[in-house]
Amino acid sequence: MCGIIGILGKDEVTDRLVEGLRRLEYRGYDSAGVSTIVDGHIERRRAEGKLDNLAKTLSADPLTGRVGIAHTRWATHGAPTTSNAHPHATLEVSLVHNGIIENFKELREELQASGRSFESQTDTEVAAHLISREIEAGATPEQAVSRSLKRLRGAFALAILFRQHPDLLIGARLGSPLVIGYGDGETYLGSDAIALAPLTQRIAYLEEGDWVVITRDKVSIYDRNDKPVDRPITVSGVTGALIDKGNHRHFMQKEIFEQPVVVAQTLGAYLRPLEEQVALPALPFDLAEIRRISIVACGTSYYAGMVAKYWIEQLARVPVELDIASEFRYRAPVLEEGGMALFISQSGETADTLAALRHAAENGQKTAVVVNVASSSMAREADLVLPTHAGPEIGVASTKAFTCQLGVLAAFAANLARARGRLDAAEEKRIVNLLAEVPAAMNAALAHDAAIEEMAPVIAKARDVLYMGRGPDYPLALEGALKLKEISYIHAEGYAAGELKHGPIALIDENVPVIVMAPSGPLFEKTVSNMQEVQARGGQVVLISDPEGLRAAAEDCLATIEMPHVDAFIAPMVYAIPVQLLAYHVAVAKGTDVDQPRNLAKSVTVE
Incomplete structure (x- = not known):
């Protein structure tokens, strides 16, 4: 998952913003950036890749300011390039965003029709332009955010800076967590308590639909109907821990409720809404030549593979065998030339599944893995890696990893069908639109x-x-x-x-x-x-x-x-x-x- 941190501080904030991002590295990311207000202007520094690249950029071109926002991004809409990295900005605002804006395409077309220009391929940039347009029309920052939030559909968290208001920070949460941190003469925003742990342990969690206005002497929280509300301040107790439960009783409950966001982020990595296409990472082999697929997994991942068998055979008309990983090698499966073996694992380290992968590779099969840990053994050994972007899953009973696996497998099935000439443009558009509906439908289910x-x-x-x-x-x-x-x-x-x-x-x-x-x-x-x-x-x-x-x-x-x-x-x-x-x-x-x-x-x- 992407990571957010914002600081409205007494002193320079850039170093502390970067340190906060380092505490969010566990979520995974492929670009990062920082934005502050300097002498009445919005300034940004962004970089592809790891935080060390951003640190080098900042070392070469330092960034001052006592208010700032920062972000680590997993690429969803648009490749992991500097231009797609957050924060996104206009002349008036700069913002960072976790989650997905489902109706970004129609909003983008509306904004472009009114003469606004975009510099990225992201869904996030439409939010910056919506808010900026309101401000340019005379709205206050609070009015601009309130009106713009009502235009957005999806699951998201936002942190926003305003050029003309260097003593102001606004955050918003719908589906994606956002935490307020209370310090000594300073206030903070973060994706979770971990990012804020070195700064404060006094935190409040925004509830679904909340947005918050932070000034140097006041924190004002509003609900989705713009009515003032109070959210309790708690002591997080987070020190060196990697993750906390937020305002949920158990990690499993938290992870269930994270699904609209993490599934949106996962699907965002595989969908191209502007082109109305489904995409996969660069393929080391030709999907059109695959004649048979063996799906191998354990437990919940096995049931994800079972759903995928229906999708692949119905869409692509490629025969699929489904195996429990612990049985796969021992039944001496027939692995013919032209076959592909697809392995599914949350950790990418499941012993039976890893052994099955090695067995398939030794027998001439193309191999692909659907994993949540891109640095895992399976990811390193497979021909093709299909990441799920679910973020760390702490609860033993898999929840968000399962639904993210389904999202990846649905995208794979559609891609395979197109490669084999069984998915025309109209049907692919229909599938893209259906998958784009999933996060909102999950929110409705929750x-x-x-x-x-x-x-x-x-x-x-x-x-x-x-x-x-x-x-x-x-x-x-x-x-x-x-x-x-x-x-x-x-x-x-x-x-x-x-x-x-x-x-x-x-x-x-x-x-x-x-x-x-x-x-x-x-x-x-x-x-x-x-x-x-x-x-x-x-x-x-x-x-x-x-x-x-x-x-x-x-x-x-x-x-x-x-x-x-x-x-x-x-x-x-x-x-x-x-x-x-x-x-x-x-x-x-x-x-x-x-x-x-x-x-x-x-x-x-x-x-």
Whole structure:
């Protein structure tokens, strides 16, 4: 994830801004920059690559100022170049941004039509121009930010400087975390408490939709309706720790709620909205020549691969074999010439998956990895690296890594289909637009958190729970059952809905809740038919569907969880949210160790 730090200080701020960025390096980045106000002008220094490059730039061309913002960027919209690096600026404002602005293309076209020029390919620059346009029309900084925020759709955090107001800093948060730090005669903004730890431990977390106005003697926080609000100041306790939980009870909860942002950032690295195309990193081999794909993974990553099998075979018409990594080598798989092996791992160090990668490479397969750690063993050894940009995932039960994997795999499937001549421009445009909808749909899914929490104690009483779905939602049933097992210790199983009557239906009674994932669409009626077989035998059903599906099938259900209406292609990414939240709240209700469940480790580095 990108990193933000801002300082409204008593003394020079540049060195401290860079030090704050160094504390955010764990998030990963490929460019960095700093901006201050000097003698009534906005000044910037930016550099590609690591912070050492920015430090050299600053050494050669020092930057003064007592107010400033700084940023580490993972490239999403636009390559990791100096011109695309943050901060972005106009004559009047400079700002840094985490997350993604989903409607940037239409805003950019509007701004260009009014005569404004852009110097980058980023989505971020539209925010700078929107705010600047308001100021040039006579608005105050507060009015300009308030009006501009209402034009932006997506998940983002912003920190903004104003040329004419060197004693002012404004921040905003929607989906992406932003922290206020209270110092001795100074005030700060940061992505998290880690960036601010050397400066202060007195912090306040902005809530969803908040924006904050910071002057040298006052901090004023407003909610999404521009009404003044108070947010509690807490003592962070962060010293040398890499990550904190923010204002969440557990890391897993924090990581669930980070998904709109990290999935947006991941998709941003693979989508080209202006060109309406899906892109991959530079390919060391020709995808058009791939005749068969073997997908290999463990646990949650395996279920991500299971969804990818549906996508790849439907879009690209390339046959896919799916293997559990610990079984792959031992079944002596047939690895033919022209094949590619695709490995999925959060850490990139999973022992079974790494061994399987080496086995495939030794047998002449092209290799690709979907990993969250770009410096991992798998990333170093594979022919092609497809990073997920999920940021560090601390909770043992994978959440944001899973949905980021799905985002990468969806992009890969579309790219493969285009390479094989099975994806025309119109269909590729449709897929780009669908994937661009995912972060907002995830935000809508997260809005039902309280309702899921309310029903969790009912599920917490169960000894056994079944999950069911059809098509790409079948892997989500397996993933939902795994999540519940991992952190609540309730026995749970996932089934293809049509398989229930081939044996598992014998388990159904009034004491076995059945979680049904049934988005409206081509498979809805068949899934509901299977669900009704459960209800006819006294089974207690929790139906997860969109408004259309709930209107048609919610009768006689124990409970329902409403999801936004989305296309079937992206439904697995959105429907991951409720199964994660359900497992989380059930585990909390049972009082288990959510972040470190018994017997489990985050990275499995032994067979």
